[in-house]
Amino acid sequence: MQRAQANGATGVIVFDSLATNTLTNFGGTDTVGIRIPAIFISGADGFKLRAAILAGGTLNASARLGPDFDGSFDNGVVSHEFGHGISNRLTGGPANSSCLNSAAGNQTMGEGWSDFFALWMTTRPGDDGKASRYVATYDNNDPYTVGPGFRRKPYSTDFSKNNYTYSQLGTTTGKFQETHDVGEVWATVLWDLNWQFIYKYGYNADFFSNSGGNNSMLKLVLDGCKLQVCNPGFLDGRDALLRADSLTNRAANADLIWNVFARRGMGFSAVQGDRVNGAARVTGIQEGFDLPPQAKVIVLSNKKAATSGNALEAYPNPAQDLLTVRTQLNSAAPMQVAVLDLVGKTVLRAVPVSAAKMQQTGVELNTSRLTSGVYVVRVTTSEGIFTTKVIIQH
Template structure:
């Protein structure tokens, strides 16, 4: 894995010693290999590549969380700046982070698109932890029922289910299918509510927001 020196500070700071940067880069290796059957060539469209950046931020976010879900900022140390390297903190507050599915209408850069996806996943994470609690041993025990463990299972399962070069819609559908497969759909409504809260509801399409959830949710 190729890491870089950041020149925001003097002396420069090495991205290899900030956990969230290392996790971000490592997760590119995971998402590129797990999407589309291991070809490493299935996050090539702008939208899919954008989600690639988003998964990488979301994995760093997952690692940083504790018993109470907090806003997450990437790259604070390499920049020596509490605002980090993204436009907004990842947050359950739509005031703190107003990014929604329809933000894709005007975003063209993969990291910026990734922020929309990572913020949706932050909200999915927060909802699952709210529903099922938080495990302090999630890094070493994948068998727990807590929300942070459920989140990571669905995160990884969905990568394998989604098609080559997924859209946001296809990636959301993969999360719903992953939950149907692993948990018999126990989290279906939690997932739909979280995605729909940021515009990726049932009738979302072509970067137009929709906040609808399925009947029964």
């Protein structure tokens, strides 16, 4: 590299000395003073390029300089990886951390839970289940709403975008048995259920709240992991969710869970298939789109969810001289933040704040000159007006 740079090269293409597609690691530690880009390619490609150049051809190469799209900066990737720790630790009981064997051909859902956590953590108020969602768009340098990210299909409750059903698993051509592929199908049905919970109970941007369909769904998934057997298959996972719902919610969502799973071929008469050395396999699966006799048919909702609960935070409450207003809501235009007294008169107004700042740090208001009493904090966004009450106490 240094010699090439010293001789005027603007970039370097290094190729493997073996004319194969195998790439042996290439690296160097003496990088001081190197200012030109380099790329390492296989010998199979490299020898072809060299032959073409020696035969008089011209090789055009361009280097795109830009940020390093590292997965450590992708919220979805971080949530996904952290999620592995959760699903591995919870499945199969407290003394067992190796109950999700991800060998090819196993019906392992670990990648699915992790994708679910990634999608769940990065949901924004006002999102819609029918929209396409992707995992690792930042890491992959893809547009957030276009993908494709790291998966084969977008996650969506819309069958025209994602039509996976249980029989997508298998060993024949076009079927899934690799662990990330298998997980994609599992995450698809969890995502469907998440949205049905949101449509039923609303979306709550406060992840610490015990209200909101998204929060109830996360609890159900975590409880299901604790309840399920070691090396579960999809139907074991489904049954664990039903049991979790029965224990926590007196089976208030049993019909909903059955309807969601039946839509993806994991209904009452579905058969989980083979179990080899304790692990559920992708072979022998039979789909079933029916409900158990006691379950009611539910017309699955696809309406836009209401945002509920603590979408708008104002703290501390009571506040003295300083009040912080923060929200996870979105807005195309800067948000207007105002404090009103109880007769509706504006007594304080902040400089308009971007949605990003409101979501991250929020805005601080100096309330030292307000008389003690109850006030209304009003945030105006492009998606609507949101209010919450706050007490000022001196």
